[in-house]
Amino acid sequence: MRRVRRGARAAAAGEYLRGALWVLPGTAAALALLAGSLLSEVRIPPESVWYPLAFPGTADDARQVLITIASTIVTVIALVLGLTIVTLQLASTQFSPRLLRNFLRDRPNQVVLATFVATFAYSTAGLYTVRATAGADVPRLAVSGSIALAFLSLGMLVFFIHHIVHSIKIDTIVNSVVEAAVRTARDYTPKSPGVDRTGPVPPPEALALPARRSGYVQTVLPGPLLRTAAGQDAVVVVVPRVGDHVVAGTAPLALAWSRRGGPPGNAPALARALHHAVQIGPERTLQQDVMFGIRQLVDIALRALSPAVNDPYTGVQVLDRLSALLAMLGGRTLGDDVRADRTGVVRVAAAGPAFADCLDLACGQIRRYGAAEPAVCLALLRLLATAAASVTDTRRRAAVADQARLVLADAESRIARPADRAAVRELGARLLTTTAAAPPPAGPHPGREDGRRA
Structure with a gap:
């Protein structure tokens, strides 16, 4: 059960992180700081073949370069965020507000923002490694790295403008939604025999297991319920479909009954297993929906x-x-996702379209x-x-x-x-x-x- 619980939480955390705009930029900034600290310790002798690539200026020149790059990148980041917000507003008003999540999950947008943030963090942190005193040893390779990141950011800016124009085209938006829905269907529906399955019909004496929180059903993993239901010789039917809204303590999240008749023997254990099997969140997602x-x-x-x-x-x-x-x-x-135990007895069913x-x-x-x-x-x-x-x-x-x-x-x-x-x-x-x-x-x-x- 602990492995199942960790797996469900990991899936929910992964879905959140893929749609979070701060994850890649934050990771890139940390890596840039680490790379800058390592490169600042590297000294290239004049006889090295890499010496022509090292920054040739003085400490004052290096500080001026780093300050210029950092201040420029801040302006570029503001421009990129402004264009992103305009794109989100356009997509929300012209197409659908339910498409905003797709734009936040767009990997090219996250990569572009991560590049800019990494360049700013690298250049700003580099000011601490360049001493302004006369005759100070300049970390030339580290300063060269900042210049290289500046050129990379310039290329990413051009790419971002190209990408943002194409991302608001109706064909691009529709195709991306279709591709995501097709991936979901292929992952969670069997290819054959092309029929609609129906689960067992709950008897009148079935015990109602309510939801612990309100929200939309995002995922249903029937596996966690199998062992618990089989141990009690019970059957559990998850009532709402993925994408349905549930309210805590009202309509049943699932109905459970014993195959011998009456309610199951250990309802609290089934309620805990149900809580770990059904993920409820504040919005609908394409994980299984x-x-x-x-x-x-x-x-x-x-x-x-x-x-x-x-x-x-x-x-x-x-x-x-x-x-x-x-x-x-x-x-x-x-149709319904029907699961049986090793003996072929149906134990769990989750409603589906x-x-x-x-x-x-x-x-x-x-x-x-x-x-x-x-x-x-x-x-x-x-x-x-x-x-x-x-x-x-x-x-x-x-x-x-x-x-x-x-x-x-x-x-x-x-x-x-x-x-x-x-x-x-x-x-x-x-x-x-x-x-x-x-x-x-x-x-x-x-x-x-x-x-x-x-």
Whole structure:
């Protein structure tokens, strides 16, 4: 249990550090101070082949160089931080405030800032190693290192301007979100057989285990619960999905019961194991939350389709990227994460989104906001055609057909001109003919009946 606890905390700490803007600059400053102290002790004799690379000036010249570099870098750092803040503000207002975390986690931005901070720390600390007295021994190699860092910072400034311009392009932003969501799906969902799993249904006598803190469910690691549940011959079902918000002491975080009937024998042990297995934080992350990636893409499309922006083509671009993500999800196993012990008995299940939930999140709001634009309706139908080609499960194909009917119904009522509706009708009819090859299931779609929001 201690190893599991350390592993969960390490994963949470790693996620925080990857999004912290101070980690790389702080580390770079410490390394620069260490390198400066070591180089200041190195003396290069005149006969050395490295002597031409050493700083040739006096102690006064060295101090002036270090002061100039340090003061210049402070100005550059202020410029970089100002450009970063402007970029964050632009991304928040024009695209989505949920994209700010992606910009903070951008590694090139962190590397550029780390280079500037390291140059400033190195140059400032170098003033303590250069004595201003006449005839003092100058740490020439250390001063040369400061000049080299100044040229490196100049190159990084040019790179930063290039990178910041490209980072606010809609294609770059959308592609980065899709890549992160695809990585999450590949890491936490099996590739086959492409169905939606459902966990055991809790009995009425199941014991409710509440959350200890309020926030969003960021990760669920069912492994820590397996041994505890197996030791009590119990079953534990984590109720909220990753990305859902929970309130401490109210709705149950999990339901537990004994396979022999009634509540489990040692509820406090299960509560402790649940606390270590479920990570709750103040915001949603892409650690395990594929739906959050879809949510970010949908937000961008909704901003583009709003009357204030009125940019349908950006909505179409988002739908094109969403189709690639949904095609990948169509071939993977979604739904509840069900874990069994060594004997094959199901012990732990964590609620997860079904394919129909992902499809509804990707299409629902965009359809309602953009149904009056034929280009958006056609892009939605192309997305659904791609999704239909990637799935074989009858429930998933039925979910695709349901979404296609909704698109056609909204297009009929919102698109004014019959000529504009003709292309939508034609593509929709072909899509429904394709999905009709698989009969719809008798029951409701798994994961749709509880009315969860993403």
